[in-house]
Amino acid sequence: MERKELLESALDSLPDGVAVFSTEDEVILWNHAAEAITGYAGRELLTMPVPKVLEALLVEGARLAELRPGSWAHAGRGALVRVRHKLGHEVPVMSRALVLRDELGGRIGTAAMFHPAESLDALPHGEAGADEDVAASQADLEERLNSEFEDFRRGGLPFGVLWVGVDQAHELRKTHGASACQAMFEKVRHALAAGLRPSELIGRWGEDEFLVVAHERTAQMLAAHAQNLAGLARTADFRWWGDRVSITVSIGAAQADCGQDETLAQLLERTRKAMIASTREGGNRITSASGGQRCLPS
Numbered sequence: 001m002e003r004k005e006l007l008e009s010a011l012d013s014l015p016d017g018v019a020v021f022s023t024e025d026e027v028i029l030w031n032h033a034a035e036a037i038t039g040y041a042g043r044e045l046l047t048m049p050v051p052k053v054l055e056a057l058l059v060e061g062a063r064l065a066e067l068r069p070g071s072w073a074h075a076g077r078g079a080l081v082r083v084r085h086k087l088g089h090e091v092p093v094m095s096r097a098l099v100l101r102d103e104l105g106g107r108i109g110t111a112a113m114f115h116p117a118e119s120l121d122a123l124p125h126g127e128a129g130a131d132e133d134v135a136a137s138q139a140d141l142e143e144r145l146n147s148e149f150e151d152f153r154r155g156g157l158p159f160g161v162l163w164v165g166v167d168q169a170h171e172l173r174k175t176h177g178a179s180a181c182q183a184m185f186e187k188v189r190h191a192l193a194a195g196l197r198p199s200e201l202i203g204r205w206g207e208d209e210f211l212v213v214a215h216e217r218t219a220q221m222l223a224a225h226a227q228n229l230a231g232l233a234r235t236a237d238f239r240w241w242g243d244r245v246s247i248t249v250s251i252g253a254a255q256a257d258c259g260q261d262e263t264l265a266q267l268l269e270r271t272r273k274a275m276i277a278s279t280r281e282g283g284n285r286i287t288s289a290s291g292g293q294r295c296l297p298s
Contacts, residue, residue: 016115017093019057020100023109025050037093037116039086053084057095057112080117080124080269092117124268141203141211148201148213149264152256157199159256160222161267162212162229163275164192167248167283169208172240180240181208188247191236195229209275219255219290226251226286234284250278254289 008029011018017034021027026049030042038054045051081095095114102108123142152159166188173181185204192210193202205211212229216222233249252274256267274289281287 016113019050019112019114021050021110021112023107025110028109034114037091037114038083056081056083057093057097057114080265123265124272137204138206141201141205141213144201145211145213145264149256149267152258155258157215158217160214160216160219160225161254161256161271162214162222162226163205163252163268163271164210164212164229164233165206165250165275165279165283166208166210166233167250167279168245172245176240183240184236184238184245184247187236187238188233188249191232192229195225195232216255219253219288222253222255222290223286223288226253230284230286248284250275250283251286252276252278252289253286 008031011029011031012033014031015033017037018029018031019027019034020029026047027042027045028047030040030045035041040051040054050057080092082090082092085091093114094117095112097110097112099107100109100111123145148156149159151157166185169181169184172184189202189204189210192212196202196212197215199215201213202210214222214225216225230249230251233247236247238245238247252271254267254271254274256262270289274287277287278285
């Protein structure tokens with residue numbers, strides 16, 4: 001069996017859909033799982049531009065992978081997107097995409113891996129890695145999130161979410177290891193907690209991320225609250241082996257609207273995308289998912 005046939009056979013055995021696109025977004029590989037999920041047979045799509053009803057597989061996932069080129073793992077659980085099945089119905093899928101590059105760094109295509117979303121109510125998280133403390137924090141906070149969101153739906157306190165990514169985490173982990181990162185996260189958590197109201201919650205929501213549940217009355221007030229927290233994060237005095245590490249955060253902010261039928265998972269997905277937008281613009285920024293407002297912390 002030739003190498004190409006062996007590769008295609010291996011990809012066809014995967015339970016996830018796998019698609020590879022050229023730089024012109026033409027389909028050059030479409031495995032059996034992709035056919036089953038979308039209804040489109042590979043022979044219909046090969047060498048053809050990706051149909052518009054399937055473009056979501058590329059758009060969100062490719063933007064995510066571009067944050068750190070070459071890092072498939074950073075895409076984590078991927079983005080919740082909706083594609084149109086060949087029969088016409090909508091299929092929610094979790095899609096991860098990786099921009100493919102040659103040895104000189106030039107883009108040569110895109111690969112996407114996707115599977116049906118188990119539930120639209122599944123909450124998007126950051127990557128927890130192998131850290132049991134992070135996983136425990138996510139589990140505890142998820143329970144409180146669901147409870148407070150239900151209270152909000154019944155007419156309780158306003159409900160807003162801040163997804164906070166620590167800009168220096170990836171580089172610090174690479175240069176100084178996991179212990180340095182954990183020490184930094186403790187400093188950041190204490191700095192952020194100092195700016196929270198008694199009724200607000202904070203917890204780790206991923207390997208490099210925190211989630212804050214706030215009760216500001218408007219999206220504008222939530223964005224202002226995020227500005228204050230970003231400023232507090234910058235004051236965290238973190239030193240490792242005598243070297244002071246300056247800390248900045250990228251924040252996505254989203255306010256729940258009692259007039260919209262939005263699930264908690266959808267609200268968190270808006271917040272996550274806003275945090276990614278802040279990171280893509282260089283970090284040390286706040287992006288409001290409600291109004292698309294992006295600004296440098298004052």
